[in-house]
Amino acid sequence: MAHEELTQSSPHAEATERELVRRVQAGDATAFDALFRQCCSKVFHQATRLLGNAAEAEEVVQEVFLAVYEKAHTFRGDAAFTTWLFRLTANAAISRLRRRKRSKEVTMEEYLPQFRPDGHHLVRPVIDWSANLEERLADAQLQQLLRQAIELLQPVDKAVLVLSDFEDLSNKEIGEALGLTVPAVKARLHRARLFLRGQLAVAFGYSPT
Amino acid sequence: MAESVPSRVTCEQATALLLDYVTGTLDPATALVLERHLSRCDDCVAFLQTYKETMRATRTLRYDDMPEELQHRLLHILQAKMRGVHPQ
Numbered sequence: 001m002a003h004e005e006l007t008q009s010s011p012h013a014e015a016t017e018r019e020l021v022r023r024v025q026a027g028d029a030t031a032f033d034a035l036f037r038q039c040c041s042k043v044f045h046q047a048t049r050l051l052g053n054a055a056e057a058e059e060v061v062q063e064v065f066l067a068v069y070e071k072a073h074t075f076r077g078d079a080a081f082t083t084w085l086f087r088l089t090a091n092a093a094i095s096r097l098r099r100r101k102r103s104k105e106v107t108m109e110e111y112l113p114q115f116r117p118d119g120h121h122l123v124r125p126v127i128d129w130s131a132n133l134e135e136r137l138a139d140a141q142l143q144q145l146l147r148q149a150i151e152l153l154q155p156v157d158k159a160v161l162v163l164s165d166f167e168d169l170s171n172k173e174i175g176e177a178l179g180l181t182v183p184a185v186k187a188r189l190h191r192a193r194l195f196l197r198g199q200l201a202v203a204f205g206y207s208p209t
Numbered sequence: 210m211a212e213s214v215p216s217r218v219t220c221e222q223a224t225a226l227l228l229d230y231v232t233g234t235l236d237p238a239t240a241l242v243l244e245r246h247l248s249r250c251d252d253c254v255a256f257l258q259t260y261k262e263t264m265r266a267t268r269t270l271r272y273d274d275m276p277e278e279l280q281h282r283l284l285h286i287l288q289a290k291m292r293g294v295h296p297q
Contacts, residue, residue, distance in 0.1 A: 044275040119219025128255035130262035190228040
């Protein structure tokens with residue numbers, strides 16, 4: 001189950017990827033194979049986190065690498081290759097998420113903090129259940145609950161969260177990958193984290209607010 | 210820009226600052242105002258702790274690795290597709 005933490009490529013790997021893309025642009029098929037072997041896991045992991053299942057992630061991997069082959073000439077190297085790859089993956093996954101019929105409508109606001117007119121928390125006292133969560137981090141049931149909560153996020157919010165908390169991209173890089181301004185990235189990321197916090201609070205028997 | 214920083218914040222305003230605060234990107238003057246609020250508000254301290262722990266829990270989530278066999282299979286499929294597709 002477990003795998004290494006995924007982050008942006010190291011400078012050395014990034015240089016190798018750029019060289020491989022340059023050779024793909026020149027029509028070198030062996031370079032494409034090498035690029036696929038080097039980067040396919042990143043795409044698969046990101047797609048799995050966005051889509052919640054390996055079967056669709058597999059299809060996204062195909063879609064993304066076919067796009068890499070077809071559009072290699074459009075990669076000018078302004079951004080890191082990995083950022084370009086994340087953008088292709090996020091766009092492919094978001095399109096699929098938008099086509100999905102939402103089986104269960106969840107009102108996001110119900111899980112976000114609410115405040116009184118004077119700015120205080122609506123439900124007081126706010127309970128600190130962080131120790132319960134820390135104790136249960138490795139608990140499969142808790143992991144499943146968090147995965148389900150992530151599933152409930154809106155597609156773009158989910159993509160922002162995945163790129164930030166799993167892929168470790170900066171807000172600027174996420175903005176470049178998803179076509180969002182940095183303030184928009186931050187607003188979506190904050191809302192997504194508040195929603196997940198609210199879902200966990202309810203699971204522990206407390207008010208999300 | 211310190212002159213635009215309010216001297217105190219409400220719980221609602223404090224909550225809106227948490228994203229930058231937990232990553233250490235909040236400007237020092239605003240961070241000081243937030244910390245002053247936190248020193249007096251147990252509700253916001255509890256909220257901050259649960260917000261931070263939620264982030265940590267999310268980051269520790271594990272998903273399945275991509276099996277070697279799947280990598281080989283997908284590369285073969287792509288190679289077959291690429292024979293019929295030429296770069297634009």
